[in-house]
Amino acid sequence: MLRFGPDDGPVVIASLPLFEEANRTRAFTVSILRSLADENIGSVLPDWPGTGESLIETRDARLLAMRAACEALVEQIARPAYAVGVRSGALIDASAPMDGRWHLSPVEGEAVLREMARTRPGIDVSTLMQATEAVELAGNLLSPAMLADLAGARVYDGEHVPQRVVRLESDPRTADLKLAGAPLWRRAEPGNDLALAKHLADDIAAWVRSCEG
Amino acid sequence: MRAVLGDVLGLSPARVAAFDAETPLFGALPELDSMAVASVLTELEDRLGILIEDDEVDGDMLETFGALTAFAASKARS
Numbered sequence: 502m503l504r505f506g507p508d509d510g511p512v513v514i515a516s517l518p519l520f521e522e523a524n525r526t527r528a529f530t531v532s533i534l535r536s537l538a539d540e541n542i543g544s545v546l547p548d549w550p551g552t553g554e555s556l557i558e559t560r561d562a563r564l565l566a567m568r569a570a571c572e573a574l575v576e577q578i579a580r581p582a583y584a585v586g587v588r589s590g591a592l593i594d595a596s597a598p599m600d601g602r603w604h605l606s607p608v609e610g611e612a613v614l615r616e617m618a619r620t621r622p623g624i625d626v627s628t629l630m631q632a633t634e635a636v637e638l639a640g641n642l643l644s645p646a647m648l649a650d651l652a653g654a655r656v657y658d659g660e661h662v663p664q665r666v667v668r669l670e671s672d673p674r675t676a677d678l679k680l681a682g683a684p685l686w687r688r689a690e691p692g693n694d695l696a697l698a699k700h701l702a703d704d705i706a707a708w709v710r711s712c713e714g
Numbered sequence: 715m716r717a718v719l720g721d722v723l724g725l726s727p728a729r730v731a732a733f734d735a736e737t738p739l740f741g742a743l744p745e746l747d748s749m750a751v752a753s754v755l756t757e758l759e760d761r762l763g764i765l766i767e768d769d770e771v772d773g774d775m776l777e778t779f780g781a782l783t784a785f786a787a788s789k790a791r792s
Contacts, residue, residue, distance in 0.1 A: 616752060616753075616756050619755065619756065619768070620748065620749055622748075625768055639749060671717065671761050672760060673760075673761065674760075683720075684721055684757065687721065687722045687753040688722060688723075688724050688753075689745065689747075689749065689753075690724055692724065
């Protein structure tokens, strides 16, 4: 787990996307969190169970376990907590008692499955749902339990907790803010965009401060 | 289409600007492997608000820049 910024005040709990997109967006997300630290907002980038440095094997990863770990972390930190989720990382904070959620280009679980299935010719989401053993997709072993978790996974959409959605200008879906930039999560070679990271950190910092009142 | 290929494959603006209808893609661009094809198709779906079925994806539509552009344009119109 990486930590940035001050040890008090509100804390941002960041979630990378699942699977390959995590590698593509890690450096970018770290740039955002470093910029947030410059603005005196602390953050953590946890390795959720089955991701990053976690000791749990990818084949045993469950979205529901990641959500449970996120809930536990918010309770343990005991500071005002704000989720920052990139792409499918937005699925991880859904059940945690967050004070607010900020999502960059969030996607639902079914879209994740569709994209993963597309990397294997002859496989689609309905074949994945019938799997009785782990399926390898784009270099990841996904258990039937993980596939089922993803199939029903939605981004939190309650009304009583502040939420902000940011997307790229090239994305026609609705958002609170749209910024110019390339979708780094699609790029095979991990890249970074320091100017976009700074813009996003400014937006997160202003939003967290407005939520804190 | 140029923007999608540039963004997904990490090609320079100059390189994608030089693409024409005859520019060969799949099998000719080393960056465009089967993983990247999945990314290109999904990004096209997102940007154009279209749905590309698996049985519509074949070697012909990916063969040249012109073929891929024509496919995307016909999907966006339908």
